[in-house]
Amino acid sequence: METQEKILQTYFGYEHFRPGQQDVITYMMQHHNTLAVMPTGGGKSICYQIPGLSMDGTAMIISPLISLMKDQVDALQALGIAATYINSSLSVDELKKRMHDIAIGRYRFVYAAPERFETASFLHVIKRLDISLIAFDEAHCISQWGHDFRPSYRSIVPELKKLRNVRVFAALTATATEAVISDIQRLLHISDEHVVNTGFARENLAFHVIKGRDKTSYIRAYMSEHSDESGIIYAATRKQVDSLYENLKKQGYSVAKYHAGLSEEERKNAQSAFIHDERTVMIATNAFGMGIDKSNVRHVIHYAMPMNIESYYQEAGRAGRDGEMSNCILLFSPQDTQLQKFFIEQSQMDDDSKQQEYRKLQAMINYCHTHQCLANYILDYFNDPSPKPACKQCSNCSKNHEKVDITEEAQMILSCVKRMGEQFGVTMTAKVLKGSKDKKVAGFQFQKLSTFGIMSAYTEKELIERIHFLIAEKFLSMEEGKYPKVRLNANSVDVLKGKQEVMMLQAPIPIYAEEADYDAGLFTQLRQLRKNLADEQNVPPLC
Ligand code: ADP
Ligand code: MG
Ligand code: ZN
Numbered sequence: 001m002e003t004q005e006k007i008l009q010t011y012f013g014y015e016h017f018r019p020g021q022q023d024v025i026t027y028m029m030q031h032h033n034t035l036a037v038m039p040t041g042g043g044k045s046i047c048y049q050i051p052g053l054s055m056d057g058t059a060m061i062i063s064p065l066i067s068l069m070k071d072q073v074d075a076l077q078a079l080g081i082a083a084t085y086i087n088s089s090l091s092v093d094e095l096k097k098r099m100h101d102i103a104i105g106r107y108r109f110v111y112a113a114p115e116r117f118e119t120a121s122f123l124h125v126i127k128r129l130d131i132s133l134i135a136f137d138e139a140h141c142i143s144q145w146g147h148d149f150r151p152s153y154r155s156i157v158p159e160l161k162k163l164r165n166v167r168v169f170a171a172l173t174a175t176a177t178e179a180v181i182s183d184i185q186r187l188l189h190i191s192d193e194h195v196v197n198t199g200f201a202r203e204n205l206a207f208h209v210i211k212g213r214d215k216t217s218y219i220r221a222y223m224s225e226h227s228d229e230s231g232i233i234y235a236a237t238r239k240q241v242d243s244l245y246e247n248l249k250k251q252g253y254s255v256a257k258y259h260a261g262l263s264e265e266e267r268k269n270a271q272s273a274f275i276h277d278e279r280t281v282m283i284a285t286n287a288f289g290m291g292i293d294k295s296n297v298r299h300v301i302h303y304a305m306p307m308n309i310e311s312y313y314q315e316a317g318r319a320g321r322d323g324e325m326s327n328c329i330l331l332f333s334p335q336d337t338q339l340q341k342f343f344i345e346q347s348q349m350d351d352d353s354k355q356q357e358y359r360k361l362q363a364m365i366n367y368c369h370t371h372q373c374l375a376n377y378i379l380d381y382f383n384d385p386s387p388k389p390a391c392k393q394c395s396n397c398s399k400n401h402e403k404v405d406i407t408e409e410a411q412m413i414l415s416c417v418k419r420m421g422e423q424f425g426v427t428m429t430a431k432v433l434k435g436s437k438d439k440k441v442a443g444f445q446f447q448k449l450s451t452f453g454i455m456s457a458y459t460e461k462e463l464i465e466r467i468h469f470l471i472a473e474k475f476l477s478m479e480e481g482k483y484p485k486v487r488l489n490a491n492s493v494d495v496l497k498g499k500q501e502v503m504m505l506q507a508p509i510p511i512y513a514e515e516a517d518y519d520a521g522l523f524t525q526l527r528q529l530r531k532n533l534a535d536e537q538n539v540p541p542l543c
Helices: 002-012 021-029 044-054 066-078 092-103 114-118 120-127 151-155 157-162 178-188 215-225 238-250 264-275 309-316 334-345 351-369 374-381 407-419 426-434 439-443 460-472 490-496 522-536
Strands: 034-037 058-062 083-086 109-112 131-136 166-173 195-197 205-211 231-234 255-258 281-284 299-302 326-332 403-405 477-479 485-487 503-505
Touching: 002 021, 002 044, 021 034, 021 044, 021 166, 021 195, 034 178, 044 058, 044 131, 044 166, 066 083, 066 109, 083 092, 092 120, 109 114, 114 120, 114 151, 151 157, 157 166, 157 178, 166 178, 178 195, 205 351, 205 374, 215 238, 215 299, 215 326, 238 255, 238 281, 255 264, 264 281, 299 309, 309 326, 309 351, 309 374, 326 351, 334 351, 351 374, 351 460, 407 426, 407 460, 407 490, 426 439, 426 460
Parallel strands: 034 166, 034 195, 058 109, 058 131, 083 109, 131 166, 205 326, 231 281, 231 299, 255 281, 299 326
Antiparallel strands: 403 503, 477 485
C-alpha cells in the first residue's frame, strides 16, 4: 500500500488518505468492481485517479456535466497528468484530434458524458483500447430511484459490461439510498464487500429549519450579518430567483443569478464570478451547482423546500467543503408543499414513479416538522451506518429548548382524525378541530362531531403545524398521493390509550427570531384545553 500513499503525496500533495479512499483503491487494484459512497467533498475523484495512475492503459470516466469534466481535466493537467475530455463543446477538428490521440493511448484519463458511449465512432475506438478502468462518477444518475436519473447512464451499461479490454468498473456517488445502492450493485455486478460506504455525516454543517417568517426579510437580516461570506440561495422557480436577485441587488449586496432561462453566456459569467469570489452570493434554481467545487461556501439557504431529501442534502452539502463550520438553512412555508406537488403532478412520470415521489416529498415535509436532531433525521433517511450523537448545532438541538408534554393535545387531534373516518387531509382536520365555518366542513356535516371546535383556542395555522408534527414523529400516518389522507397507526392507538406520551420542543427559536414570533399565550390556552378534555373524558375507545 506504500506505493498508493506515495502517489497521493507525490502527485496530489496530500499526506494521508481520507476515510474510505484506501479501501476503494485497494479493491480496484485487485480488479473488483467497487462502489464508493462518500459525502460531497469526501474525495471520490482520487479513488479512481490513483488506480488509473497505477495501472496501464486509459481510464474512462463517465461524467454528467461538461463543467465537471473540464474542472477535473484541468486539475489533472495541472498535475502533469495526460487527461482530456470529449463533449459537444469541441470543434469538429478538435474532436478529431482528441479521438485520434485517445485511439493511440496517449491519455491516462478520458472524461465523457454517457451519451458519447452510445455513438458508434466512440465505441469503435474504445473497443480497441487498453482500458484500465471505467468509472461512473455521480453514479446515482444510473438509477431511476436516484434524484438525477439520466437514461443514458443506465442504457450504456450492458454494452460496456461486454468489453473484454476493461480491468475494472467503479461507481462513485454522494447520495445513495438503499434502493439506489442495490440498483447500482446489481447493474455493475458489485458485491456487498466491495461497497465502501463512509456514511454521510458532515459534522461542519449546521442545519436549520425556519418557519413562519417572511422569507425575504429573513434573508436580508441574515445577509446583513454575513455580507462578506460566500453563499448560495436556492429558489424553486426562475421567477423567485429573479425577484430575490433584484431585491438583494437593490440593497447593495454582491449577488449573481443562475437559472435555465438565462443564456449560456450569462450563466457562464455568473458562475465564474461566483467561483472567483467576485460575487459573494449566488441566487439560483437547482440548475446550478452540480460539479461546482467551491470550497469556501459558508451558507446554503433554501428559499423554498426542495422535492426530496436527496436533492436537499446534495444542494445543502455544497456548503463547507473546506471543513469549516457552515449553515444550511431551509425556509419553509406551506405553499412550498403545494408547489412541489404541482411539479410532481404535471411531470411525465408514470403513476408508480409519481407515488414514489410523493413518498419522498412526505419525508422532506417531515424534515421541516420534526423535533428530532435534523442532522440525524437526514442520516436516518439514508440509513447511515455510523453511530450518531445529537449534533448540538441544528435548529432543533442547539438552543436549550424545553420539552413540553402535549399528550392530551395529541389525543384530541387523533380522536378527531378517527371521527372523521380517516378520509381527510391535514387542512380539513385542522378546520374541524378549530370549528371552522368553512362551507366544506359544513358540507360533510362535521359540526356534528364531538371533536368539532374542540381546539378552537388555536389558530388554524397552529393546528396544521401540530398535525404535521405528529406525522413527522410518526404518531400519525399519511397516505401519500395528490390528496393525502391522515390515518391512525399503531403509535396513535398507544397515544389514545395513554400508553405513550407525546413530547414536543417549545417552539424552536430560529436564528434571527424576534420575540413577537412566539405566541406566549399558547401554552396557557393548552393547559385550559387539557383541563376541559379531562373533564369531558372525551377520548374514544379504540380497537
Ligand atoms: P467529491 O467528488 O467526493 O465531492 P473531490 O474528489 O472533488 O470530492 O474532492 C474534494 C476535495 O478534497 C478536493 O479539493 C480534493 O483535492 C481534496 N482531497 C481529496 N482527497 C484528499 C486527501 N486524502 N487529503 C486532502 N485533501 C483531499
Ligand atoms: Mg466528485
Ligand atoms: Zn441536531
